[in-house]
Amino acid sequence: MSDTDQSQYDPEAPTADGGSQILRFGWEEWVGLPDLGLPALKCKVDTGARTSSLHAFDIETFGPKNAPKVRFAVHPIPGRDDLVIPCSADIIDRRTVTSSNGESEERYVISSTLVVGHEAWPIELTLTNRLGMASHMLLGREALRDHISIVATDRFCQPELSYDVYHSTSMRKDAPKRALRIAVLSREDNYSTRRLVEEGEKRGHSVEVIDTTRCYMAINSKNPEVHYDGKRLPRYDAVIPRIGASITPYGTAVIRQFETIGTYCVNGSAGITASRDKLHAHQVLSRHRIDMPVTAFANSPKDTRNLIDLVGSAPLIVKLLESTQGKGVVLAETKKAAESVISAFRGLKANFLVQQFVKEAAGEDLRCLVIGNKVVGAMLRTGAEGDFRSNLHQGGTARAARISKAERDAALKAAKAFGLNLAGVDLLRSSEGPKVLEVNSSPGLEGIEKATKRNQVEKLYEEIELRVRPAPVRRRKTAK
Numbered sequence: 001m002s003d004t005d006q007s008q009y010d011p012e013a014p015t016a017d018g019g020s021q022i023l024r025f026g027w028e029e030w031v032g033l034p035d036l037g038l039p040a041l042k043c044k045v046d047t048g049a050r051t052s053s054l055h056a057f058d059i060e061t062f063g064p065k066n067a068p069k070v071r072f073a074v075h076p077i078p079g080r081d082d083l084v085i086p087c088s089a090d091i092i093d094r095r096t097v098t099s100s101n102g103e104s105e106e107r108y109v110i111s112s113t114l115v116v117g118h119e120a121w122p123i124e125l126t127l128t129n130r131l132g133m134a135s136h137m138l139l140g141r142e143a144l145r146d147h148i149s150i151v152a153t154d155r156f157c158q159p160e161l162s163y164d165v166y167h168s169t170s171m172r173k174d175a176p177k178r179a180l181r182i183a184v185l186s187r188e189d190n191y192s193t194r195r196l197v198e199e200g201e202k203r204g205h206s207v208e209v210i211d212t213t214r215c216y217m218a219i220n221s222k223n224p225e226v227h228y229d230g231k232r233l234p235r236y237d238a239v240i241p242r243i244g245a246s247i248t249p250y251g252t253a254v255i256r257q258f259e260t261i262g263t264y265c266v267n268g269s270a271g272i273t274a275s276r277d278k279l280h281a282h283q284v285l286s287r288h289r290i291d292m293p294v295t296a297f298a299n300s301p302k303d304t305r306n307l308i309d310l311v312g313s314a315p316l317i318v319k320l321l322e323s324t325q326g327k328g329v330v331l332a333e334t335k336k337a338a339e340s341v342i343s344a345f346r347g348l349k350a351n352f353l354v355q356q357f358v359k360e361a362a363g364e365d366l367r368c369l370v371i372g373n374k375v376v377g378a379m380l381r382t383g384a385e386g387d388f389r390s391n392l393h394q395g396g397t398a399r400a401a402r403i404s405k406a407e408r409d410a411a412l413k414a415a416k417a418f419g420l421n422l423a424g425v426d427l428l429r430s431s432e433g434p435k436v437l438e439v440n441s442s443p444g445l446e447g448i449e450k451a452t453k454r455n456q457v458e459k460l461y462e463e464i465e466l467r468v469r470p471a472p473v474r475r476r477k478t479a480k
C-alpha cells in the first residue's frame with residue numbers, strides 16, 4: 001500500500017491558469033482524468049509529441065450525428081488486463097496523428113480535465129488503441145502550461161497517487177456522469193417505450209429501441225455476440241428488457257445472450273422466465289415465504305376434486321398459467337362451477353391453477369412499482385362495476401395509494417425473489433395482510449406515472465446509472 005493521499009486534488013484550489021509557482025515535471029508523473037473516471041494514471045511526459053494521447057480499446061462512436069460521442073475502455077493499471085474502466089466523452093475533433101514509429105492514424109479527439117497534484121486544467125487527448133505501448137498515457141507539449149518545467153532526468157516530481165483507488169468505494173461516489181449507450185428490447189411503440197427513450201435522452205444517454213425478435217445470436221465459447229439486421233450489435237452499457245408475454249422463450253434467450261457477453265440487464269432472464277409462468281412464480285414466492293392466496297396445481301383430471309379441497313371452499317379462482325390482462329382469470333362461485341371450468345380448461349389443453357378467492361379485496365388490487373430496492377410508486381386499481389378483476393385492461397380505474405410497511409416489505413421481497421430491478425408487484429389487501437398475486441417484469445409505465453403524477457422512468461435511470469457508471473468491469477479472461 002502506498003501512503004499517498006487520494007483526496008489531495010481540491011477543485012477550489014488555484015488552477016494552473018491562476019498562475020502560481022513553477023511546476024516541476026519529470027519524464028513520468030502520476031495524473032488523474034476525473035471526467036473519465038480515471039483518478040490515477042502513470043503518464044509519460046513527451047515534449048516530442050504535440051498532442052496527448054490515451055491508450056484505449058473498444059473505441060466506438062455513438063449518439064446523434066450533430067453531437068457525436070465516443071465510448072472506449074481503459075486498462076488504467078499496466079499489466080492488469082482484468083481491470084477495465086468504461087468511459088465516454090464528446091468527440092471534439094478528428095485528427096491524423098503520426099506516432100513516433102512513423103505510422104499515421106486517424107484518431108478521435110476528446111477533452112478532459114487533467115489533475116496533477118493540486119492543480120487542474122483542461123487538455124485535449126487523442127484515443128489510440130495501439131497495443132504494446134509501455135505507457136497508457138502520453139502527455140504532449142500542448143498540454144503543458146507555461147509554468148511547467150521539465151526535468152528530463154527525473155520522475156515523479158509531483159505528488160504520487162496509488163492504483164488502490166480503483167478498488168475503493170470512492171470510485172462509485174466520484175464517478176463522472178458519462179453518457180451511456182442503452183438498448184430497450186421492445187417490439188412496441190407504446191407509452192412505456194417512448195418514455196424510456198425520452199427520459200434516457202434527456203439525461204444525455206443514447207437509447208436505441210431494438211426489436212427483440214430480430215436479434216440473432218452467435219453462440220460459442222470464445223466470442224458470443226448479438227447481431228441485428230446484418231450487423232453485430234455494439235456493447236451496450238445496459239439493456240432494458242420489455243419482453244411481451246407472447247415471446248417469453250425467445251426474448252429471454254436474447255437477454256441470456258446479453259448476460260453472457262457481460263452486459264448489464266435491468267431484469268435478468270431467469271427472473272423474467274420464473275415470473276411469467278404463474279405456477280413457477282408461486283413456487284418461487286412460496287420458497288421465499290412470501291404470503292399469497294392459497295394456490296394448488298394438479299396435472300391429472302383425476303385430481304380435480306382433491307385440488308379444490310386443497311384450496312378450500314367455493315368461491316374459487318381458476319387461472320390460466322399464462323394469463324395476462326386478466327383474460328384467463330375466472331371466478332367460480334360454487335364447487336360445481338369450479339369443476340366445470342376446470343374440465344373445460346382441460347378440454348382445451350390449457351394449463352391452470354386453482355386459487356383461494358380473496359373476497360375482502362373487493363375487486364381491488366395494489367400495484368407497487370419496484371425499482372432497485374425501493375417501492376417508488378403504488379396505485380390501487382378498482383375493477384369495473386361488477387367485475388372482481390381490477391385490471392385496467394378490463395375497464396378498471398387506478399388512483400395513487402399510500403401503502404403500509406407490510407405491503408412495502410412484501411413488494412420488495414417479491415421483486416427480490418425474482419432478482420428483478422424493475423417490477424410491478426400486485427398485492428391483494430386481505431384480512432390477513434398483503435398477499436402477493438404476481439410479479440410483472442415489464443410493468444406498464446403509463447398507468448403508474450399518471451396515477452402517481454410522478455416521473456418514475458427517471459428513477460429507473462438513476463438506478464441504471466448507479467449500477468453501470470462507476471463500477472470497474474472485471475473481464476472474463478479469454479484465450480488469446
Ligand SMILES: Nc1ncnc2c1ncn2[C@@H]1O[C@H](COP(=O)(O)OP(=O)(O)OP(=O)(O)O)[C@@H](O)[C@H]1O
Nearest residue numbers: 293317323324325326327329356357358365389390
Ligand atoms: N385469488 C384472487 N382473489 C381475488 N381476486 C383475484 C384473485 N386472483 C386474481 N384476482 C383479481 O383478478 C385480477 C387479475 O388477476 P391476475 O393479476 O392474477 O391475472 P393476470 O391475467 O396475470 O393479469 P395482469 O398480469 O394483467 O395483471 C387481479 O388483478 C385481481 O383483481
Ligand SMILES: [Mg+2]
Nearest residue numbers: 323324325438
Ligand atoms: Mg399477470
Ligand SMILES: [Mg+2]
Nearest residue numbers: 326426437438
Ligand atoms: Mg395482475
